[in-house]
Amino acid sequence: MSHTAAAGIEVSTGSLGHGLALGSGMALAARRDGCGARAVVLMSDGECDEGSIWEAAMFAGHQRLDNLVAIVDFNGIQSLGHVSDVLRLDPFADKWRAFGWSTREIDGHDCAAIREALARVPFEAGRPTCVIAHTTKGKGVSFMENQIVWHYRSPSTDELATALLELEARA
Secondary structure (H helix, E strand, O other): OOOOOOOOOOOOOOOOOHHHHHHHHHHHHHHHHOOOOOEEEEEEOHHHHOHHHHHHHHHHHHHOOOOEEEEEEEOOEEOOEEHHHHOOOOOHHHHHHHOOOEEEEEEOOOHHHHHHHHHOOOOOOOOOEEEEEEOOOOOOOOOOOOOHHHHOOOOOHHHHHHHHHHHHHHO
């Protein structure tokens, strides 16, 4: 592991769609090695436009990788527009279930709900776990909330200061 990597983060994938396949392979290897490790993959709703996500989902379900957890940040926005306009994913949770995953939907801004969901994995023995975390892009910052431009744009120094003040006021 690199000296700049965060503890527990083994891989950061730059190309969309590669993380779930990599996590599936890591979960399968961990199971075969008998080490008891779990692979957790963080991904986005827009990333689920990639066919490799569904190939990996099908593989993980077939292999019954109950040591694999996918957490999907479902905010409805991707770089090209709203997910519903670019490539509709509904019925999203049902698709995961159809591939053999045990799936729960939570409020991705509720830390207690996140902790509770993760404390219960695997949700079902013999099934990989998918947590769909419904979120709002830029939540709590008036000029960022649900704005597509903030999917790929960084704030200026002044915008950052304003955003931090707004978030402090909400705390």
